Amino acid sequence: MVLKRLGHYLPETLAVLLGLGLWWTLSVWTDLPTFxxxxxxxxxxxxxxxxxxxxxxxxFWATLVEVLLGLALGMSVALPLGYLMHKFTPLERIxxxxxxxxxxxxxxxxxxxxxxxxxxxxFSKVLICALIVFFPMLVNTVVGLGNIPEEWRDLxxxxxxxxxxxxxxxxxPAALPVIAxxxxxxxxxxxxxxxxxxxxxxxxxxxxxxxxxxxxxxTAMVFVALAALMLMALALYGTVxxxxxRLLAWQSNATSRVxxxx
Amino acid sequence: MAQVILPRxxxxxxxxxxxxxxxxxxGDPFWVLQDLSFNVEEGSFVAILGPSGCGKSTLLxxxxxxxxxxxxxxxxxxxxxxxxxxxxxxxxxxANLLPWRxxxxxxxxxxxxxxxxxNEAQRRxxxxxxxxxxxxxxNTLPRDLSGGxxxxxxxxxxxxxxxxxxxxxxxFAPLDALTREQMWGELLRLWTHTRVTxxxxxxxxxxxxxxxxxxxxxxxxxxxxRLTLDVPxxxxxxxxxxxxxxxxTLVQRIRExxxxxxxxxxxxEKGP
Ligand SMILES: Nc1ncnc2c1ncn2[C@@H]1O[C@H](COP(=O)(O)OP(=O)(O)OP(=O)(O)O)[C@@H](O)[C@H]1O
Ligand SMILES: [Mg+2]
Numbered sequence: 001m002v003l004k005r006l007g008h009y010l011p012e013t014l015a016v017l018l019g020l021g022l023w024w025t026l027s028v029w030t031d032l033p034t035f036x037x038x039x040x041x042x043x044x045x046x047x048x049x050x051x052x053x054x055x056x057x058x059x060f061w062a063t064l065v066e067v068l069l070g071l072a073l074g075m076s077v078a079l080p081l082g083y084l085m086h087k088f089t090p091l092e093r094i095x096x097x098x099x100x101x102x103x104x105x106x107x108x109x110x111x112x113x114x115x116x117x118x119x120x121x122x123f124s125k126v127l128i129c130a131l132i133v134f135f136p137m138l139v140n141t142v143v144g145l146g147n148i149p150e151e152w153r154d155l156x157x158x159x160x161x162x163x164x165x166x167x168x169x170x171x172x173p174a175a176l177p178v179i180a181x182x183x184x185x186x187x188x189x190x191x192x193x194x195x196x197x198x199x200x201x202x203x204x205x206x207x208x209x210x211x212x213x214x215x216x217x218x219t220a221m222v223f224v225a226l227a228a229l230m231l232m233a234l235a236l237y238g239t240v241x242x243x244x245x246r247l248l249a250w251q252s253n254a255t256s257r258v259x260x261x262x
Numbered sequence: 263m264a265q266v267i268l269p270r271x272x273x274x275x276x277x278x279x280x281x282x283x284x285x286x287x288x289g290d291p292f293w294v295l296q297d298l299s300f301n302v303e304e305g306s307f308v309a310i311l312g313p314s315g316c317g318k319s320t321l322l323x324x325x326x327x328x329x330x331x332x333x334x335x336x337x338x339x340x341x342x343x344x345x346x347x348x349x350x351x352x353x354x355x356x357a358n359l360l361p362w363r364x365x366x367x368x369x370x371x372x373x374x375x376x377x378x379x380x381n382e383a384q385r386r387x388x389x390x391x392x393x394x395x396x397x398x399x400x401n402t403l404p405r406d407l408s409g410g411x412x413x414x415x416x417x418x419x420x421x422x423x424x425x426x427x428x429x430x431x432x433x434f435a436p437l438d439a440l441t442r443e444q445m446w447g448e449l450l451r452l453w454t455h456t457r458v459t460x461x462x463x464x465x466x467x468x469x470x471x472x473x474x475x476x477x478x479x480x481x482x483x484x485x486x487x488r489l490t491l492d493v494p495x496x497x498x499x500x501x502x503x504x505x506x507x508x509x510x511t512l513v514q515r516i517r518e519x520x521x522x523x524x525x526x527x528x529x530x531e532k533g534p
Binding site: 151156158173 | 346358
């Protein structure tokens with residue numbers, strides 16, 4: 001069973017092994033100092049150390065909290081605002097200068113300002129994550145609501161649904177696929193936001209860990225922190241996909257289900 | 263008849279007087295309905311027949327309360343109709359099922375909106391599922407239904423809350439000929455069973471004559487009433503009526519009414 005699985009992912013497995021091999025040869029044969037290119041073994045030992053001392057987990061957790069709170073905050077502003085913008089088109093016109101400006105400005109550049117205003121603690125990081133998540137969530141909410149067929153709206157009107165019943169029975173489920181797409185992008189972006197915030201000023205988190213390790217020329221630790229960040233982003237992405245799979249099962253086409261059944 | 267104030271009991275369930283409607287087209291009016299007047303008696307089956315694009319769906323949307331009445335008057339159950347009415351159901355040209363809801367959940371939707379308890383809604387929806395012969399498909403998603411099955415679910419969804427008036431917009435047009443004829447029988451069975459009043463839009467003369475008590479024939483756009491035809495076949499009807507001479511004569515009259523140019527209009531309307 002496991003072997004069959006592995007066989008299925010043979011090309012991917014080979015590609016990863018090839019990459020590791022290249023890294024290995026490069027780091028051993030070129031004889032570069034460890035602080036420029038550590039060997040895979042160096043990184044592995046560093047990872048073991050960081051895991052056993054609890055160091056890695058502590059920083060991982062700090063970043064994860066920022067990422068998740070940022071996602072939650074960004075979403076809880078973007079969803080209602082997207083709904084209002086869909087209902088009252090003038091609002092879209094009024095807000096658009098601010099939205100365009102907020103998008104033209106790279107978040108990396110506002111991060112120092114937010115830290116001046118809100119201090120180097122958790123809140124400023126959450127805010128940076130929320131800002132970066134906000135726009136794709138807002139756009140996807142507005143697009144998702146706008147794409148609902150007029151006939152479905154007519155159906156709900158004929159059935160005498162109130163505005164919140166239309167929201168609950170039609171608009172939310174119908175826009176969910178597009179909103180979930182925004183969440184998928186947002187989850188990855190939120191990780192970037194957290195790291196940017198931690199680079200500017202922090203005393204914890206994976207971004208902080210990278211910065212501190214770099215100061216000590218502890219390149220192996222930088223590699224470990226990078227791997228942890230990648231895992232976090234992948235885990236978030238995977239979670240959203242999983243949720244999508246559960247909630248949006250009605251979307252996948254019939255033939256693919258037959259295939260899985262066999 | 264329209265001028266006489268009738269006692270409530272004699273008043274038709276639906277009455278349309280001088281209804282005209284235009285869409286806006288670059289600032290100019292684009293006339294779709296012109297001076298339509300007709301009545302629909304409670305319990306009857308009326309078919310509205312007209313060529314493609316003449317304004318049938320627009321008329322049905324007005325009767326459903328989805329479009330305002332700009333000129334003339336539409337009365338339902340003794341009161342002017344201004345917005346969707348809880349006693350009016352509509353089945354769309356395409357089944358229009360919500361794809362994330364199963365068959366049963368699509369049928370319970372109107373009841374959920376009415377705040378009927380989950381148990382009661384389920385019970386009534388299951389009754390409807392049995393009535394349309396879809397037992398075993400309760401938990402199927404719309405994407406896995408055939409066109410005929412989807413249309414039956416749409417019918418069930420419109421009937422489950424017992425509307426007094428059911429509006430049907432070419433519900434069987436997308437179906438193949440065999441399925442369509444089978445659906446005619448099912449619709450008549452449902453109609454007899456529920457005693458709901460039906461107004462059905464169609465562009466099939468056969469469909470109109472097989473199903474309806476009365477056929478209203480509309481002209482090409484802008485839709486005017488060209489002919490009102492009372493269908494003489496007794497009920498319950500069998501397939502055989504399609505091969506009678508009367509059937510052929512009626513088809514001929516309808517065809518002439520649709521094809522006639524407006525100036526010959528009056529002569530056609532008098533008929534034999
Ligand atoms: N919302 C709208 N705005 C402008 N014009 C419209 C609108 N809806 C329909 N029309 C036009 O009004 C005319 C009548 O449309 P309607 O859909 O009522 O016809 P129909 O008889 O139902 O046609 P079909 O047989 O194709 O279903 C058409 O020419 C159509 O292009
Ligand atoms: Mg139509």
